Amino acid sequence: MEKKIFVVRKADIKDSKAIYEITKQVFKIYFKNAQIPRTIDALKETYKDIENDIKTKEVFVALDGNTIIGSVRIKVNPDKTAYLSRFGVKSNYQNSGIGKILMSAVDDDMISLGVTNIYLHTSSRMFSLIRFYYGRGFFIDSTSKDRGYIRALLCKEYKSKSLDNSCTNTVNNSI
Template identity: 30%
Template sequence: MTAVSKKSNYKCREGVLADAEAIHILMQRAFADYAKKKNKENDGEKVINSALREELDAVKADLNNNIVLVLTNGDEIIASLRLEEISEKRYLLKRFAVSPVYQNQGLGTMLFQQAVDKLKELNAHYLQLYSSLENEKLICFYQGLGFNCLETDHSKGYERGLWVKTIK
């Protein structure tokens, strides 16, 4: 799984246990940047994000038990996502992150397409995720990837949606 840009050689691969620390650091950077943007938009209202509280052991558990894909630029992990089978033929996309310096270059979409290809190999039918409905950029991004918002809730202290995409 290699994707080549005119500027760089990006490679998508399955994560391994040795990637745990780099993935953990990526998550902290990507979600801290998101929280800062949200704070600026909300005049200092604190955004609670469970990704920022995630421990290294949780990353290791996902590497051992779920599908973890990483996008690299050389030796650097610049994006990652995790796929957890939550019922037969249905997967949850979680902890989808792109390093702030690599955002808005199509790399998240590139990594996501590799995830869809992997799910097709597994004969998955649906992919779902939860995401904030307070960030127009995220809403547009997920709609552009073919997700539809099926329901909303405020259980995490902010408005979020359950987004679903048909795979097959």
């Protein structure tokens, strides 16, 4: 049996189309499975939005050969917290370890940037996602219904020399 090798690298503007396609595919499924009552921002974004994120955020892509099969975006804030969004892996590659590989790249990058806490939102109905994030060191900080469904705010703490690196409700809910 041939062993697969996947590569993760920082995204480039030329990756926008592939990131767009992955985002649409993954978030259509998420939207349906989470039973979200109204459309979500991920399904409304444009190529220009993705290009802007590549320029202003930490954006990673996972590749199988030359084919982009997953992506994730992270906004690093001045206070050394970060917010993870648009995490997705093509459906035919899910449950093959790509998500873990992407998240490991995120962890390495966040640690190198001195980030103390990283946050994300996901639907609390999505048990598979909650379980995945718990397995990567996240925990539920809080929940809200501000978007018409129960969203869980998850947090992961990175070890730092700071005495106060605990997750708190300091995330801007407008994210």
